[in-house]
Amino acid sequence: MAKPADAAIERDVDRPWVGRSIERVEDAALLTGRGRFIDDLGTRPGTLYAAMLRSPHAHADILAIRTEAALKVAGVVAVLTGEDITALTSSLVVGVKAPVQCWPIAVGRVRYAGEAVAIVVATDRYVAEDGVDLIEVDYQVREAVIDPLKALSPDAVVLHDGFAGNVASDRSFRYGDPERAFAEAPHQISIAIKYPRNSCTPIETYGVVADYDAAEDAFDVLANFQGPFSIHAVISRALKVPGNRLRLRTPPDSGGSFGIKQGVFPYIVLIAAASRVVGRPVKWIEDRLEHLTASVSATNRATSIAAAVAADGKILALDWDQVEDCGAHLRAPEPATLYRMHGNLTGAYAIDNVAVRNRVVVTNKTPTGLNRGFGGPQVYFALERLLQRIAVELGLDPLEVIKRNLVPAGSFPYRTATGALLDSGDYQEAIARGVQGGGLAELKARRDAARAQGRLYGIGYTAVVEPSVSNMGYITTVLTAAERRKAGPKNGAQATATVALDPVGGITVHVASVPQGQGHRTVLSQVVADVFGVAPADVRVNTEIDTSKDAWSIASGNYASRFAAAVAGTAKLAAGRLAERLARVAASQLNIDFADVVFRGGRVGSKSNPDNSIAFTRLAALSHWSPGSLPDDVGNTLRETVFWTPPELAAPDDSDRVNSSLCHGFIFDFCGVEIDPVTLETKIDRYVTMHDCGTILHPGMVDGQIRGGFAQAIGAALYEEYAYAPDGSFLTGTLADYLLPTTMEVPEPTILHMETPSPFTPLGAKGVGEGNCMSTPVCIANAVADALGIKDITLPLAPARLAQIVRGDEPAAPAGGRAPVAPRAGGNDRKLRGEGSASVGAPPQQVWAMLLDPETLKSVIPGCERVDKISDTHFRAEVTLGIGPVTGRYRADVKLSDLDPPRAVTLGGTAEGALGFGGGEGRITLAPDSNGGTTMTYVYEAAIGGKVASIGGRLLDGATRVIIGRFFTALAATAGGKPVPSESWLTRLLRLIGWSR
Amino acid sequence: MTRLSSAQRHLVRFTLNGKPVQGEAEPRLLLTDFLRQTIGATGTHVGCEHGVCGACTITVDGELARACLTLAVQIDGCELRTVEGLAPAPDRLGVLQAAFRRNHALQCGFCTAGILMSLDHYLRAHPKPSEAEIRDLLSGHLCRCTGYTPIVQAALEAAAELAELSRSDHRDV
């Protein structure tokens, strides 16, 4: 735990500020409710609000969109559909060479559940949502493809005509001589894994305020976008304006991002276009259901990996086969997730021979994008599971296998087979310290003791290299060398920082780093304070970005853990340049040697004669008040902007080797887990994480990053998955369904450090924020594999999933059950089947007549607004019902068939509304009971999808029971009998209307 | 109970952090939107609007409430406390807030307001909480940045400090 910055430390002018855990300058405002997040900032008078209609289907053609009713709502100003957007904008650029388009809204066809279909712009959000509810869309549903491997199959449904099947890219790579290594190695060991979809889901959702100026054909956009600002070029191109007519600004505070807020950019295009249509500013704040369903997600990936292994466990070659699932569209910067780790496909190991096949597929799921770890979790889950399998299959200790393969100490900078230049490290030493400091011997004893008692206890290990500061050219590895030559070189990672001195000597720092809680302002104040010999409180830092005024470049933003390594270092360089000039001014003012000048304690003076000095503020102000008294060759000391890009980040070479990142930290983790033999719940007994992230700038924040990443990794390992039904319905649309770990689930890891400075960065720092998202999920999986002695492990390790692995599929439920059978999330069959019976206090003939009478139906169906009789056996109904937080209108189309009056009837039909859709069929039989009443028995089969499917079974089941209860009360009352609390054909009708699970 | 018309705005008068305030609200307006957009108290945050994340937690008549699951018209005549009312002075942090800053118990700060409100409320009634009790209390809040331990630590430190202070009869949480 960080110590309070006490007064004695504050006065210690000879100790650098960098490296101290000072209190954050950001915190006071955030702790008192004075943060300035996007939704806290005022808007221009007249600003309108947008809400979106989203697709309930994963894959369907849009036959018609009827917006008249929505437009009639008082306060609704405009409704935009795909047609409007295509008329106003250009398609978003796609990162591979293929004739496909990528629109931020559905155009003619929806390709994932939650895809925007229409935008309603109104005077406030409530009215806009009213408008959304009134839009009617006719869909023709297509089959959906959800699984990336199934998407590869030649008979899979195809999403885009411009790709070969569903394959957006297929590249093979070869480094060294993998074929020979495989042919000669005594062992070949392989594993196939499927990494699930998940997301680091910030607590603040997306927000955009866009304002179009028709006079200048220019957009002013405020969005909680996080970068990379290469996306600025994508947005301006889509909006059909040059870059200087897209002013993109960020709010002072952002409520977490973890990569996710890169994905706001398609909405920037939509809201900007909406503003252009209505001629007023338009604001949009995403809600949580939208965020979980359709913002963005990490990629899920199916990987087969094989190793050629010597008898002692030394890996001679790797063979990767990765199938990356980018969802329904390849949105910029995808397929970057697949290539971010390309230089690091050998992890922390010295492996000379590597074969790689990388395929990118599209499926009917939300398009993917940045997410903390970005490609690392997917790669390391495969690689580190493989290392564990090598140990198991060769009967070796897993840690020994890791150690045997590590990049040798003393060989840094080390070039990996696939092109990364590992900047610095001593992996062996880090492991030795981790083993020692983390108490591995004791943990092993705990395991042995637990096992001796028959408990399920396992230990897992991982060693990973954590890349940071991305090469802006790595993504071009997806192109062939020839394609790259044609497209022009892409490389580097421009970081920028500006340091300015004001007329009273105050220091202001601006960087284009766009933090979302990482404390950049505090760290920069430390870095710059050290250069000028002042206190951090003397330095004011601004980290917002305004592309029309600020220094920025395509690499600007907050991603790829680039702050400490690149941005903070660049601020140091900028301050250093000013300081050098100030030193020359001081030398002339104080009549001392330039080499004798020192910045210390708020003064600039002579090292050798401490009495000869001048206040920093006075010296700094000189350029403003008296430029004439500066030595001639000094230039200005007012402001300095530095752009810095490391030369090590070269473009991919002709043999596809790429130094994908500048810095490479090292992490060694191990953990002990115990699995409950009955519930199969995984409990983390101890977790140790050893980090070498180079020079540590602020220990408290580094540990904060590690803990935060670790907590998200616990979620990814044990709880979180963006779950889809086979029909593409999204099943985890609330935070009660997509389970983030809470205080009860996140243990405190033992965090250990070692500092091997990076020779490539100005401060010696490397990134640290993403590492545990890469190392922890697989470390836990390895421990579970060890505990249960199993090979195939899929995350998240929910008890039900482990039960399936350990005990096989659940046996079928005994026959004759009355309750509807709820589908298992992620199961193969989402059809709802049920049967049951109920008693009504009226004879069959009367019940029969009631079932066929529109007026009776209308009075007994809860929420029914009207029933139209199309024919004797065909009804249309409109129903408004609320379940939990969602109330919606449904249009139902019901047909009766196989009529056997008054004994039996089959009902079939479909229903559709803003909140979902349903369809099904069922048969009711009526039989007289001994009391002159009727016993109704029914069987049904139905399916629902859309929003209602996303909000969770608990809500749906409970709400359905309530609605059914209301129906029976009404039916019984109408029939003159007593209500019988049971289920009936209404279960089915409601199901048809989209109402239960 | 008065019946409200959905088509009309209704005057809602209440006390916010000790000061009387009022504003007009349609019956369907959420308290979160009312506080943030109508009253201008943006310290209370919205993370989910379905009662799970805890970011919108406030107290209504001394009881913890999710502002996102409350309608504005429901709080007519009530006493509300929000994060804006926690600090003893605009330029001074309360004991709990200072403990958060000291312990790096926040990163983006988006979840923080709700967590502070829950802890403030709890510590008033439970001056000597255990770590397990604090963890249990905070399990109704989601934080995506911190991994929670620093929050728990800050709460325990603040509790100890408050216990100290209460002996000298200060009660600024």
Ligand code: FES
């Ligand atoms: S916004 Fe109220 S609990 Fe999440």
Ligand code: FES
């Ligand atoms: S500090 Fe960011 S969500 Fe808690």
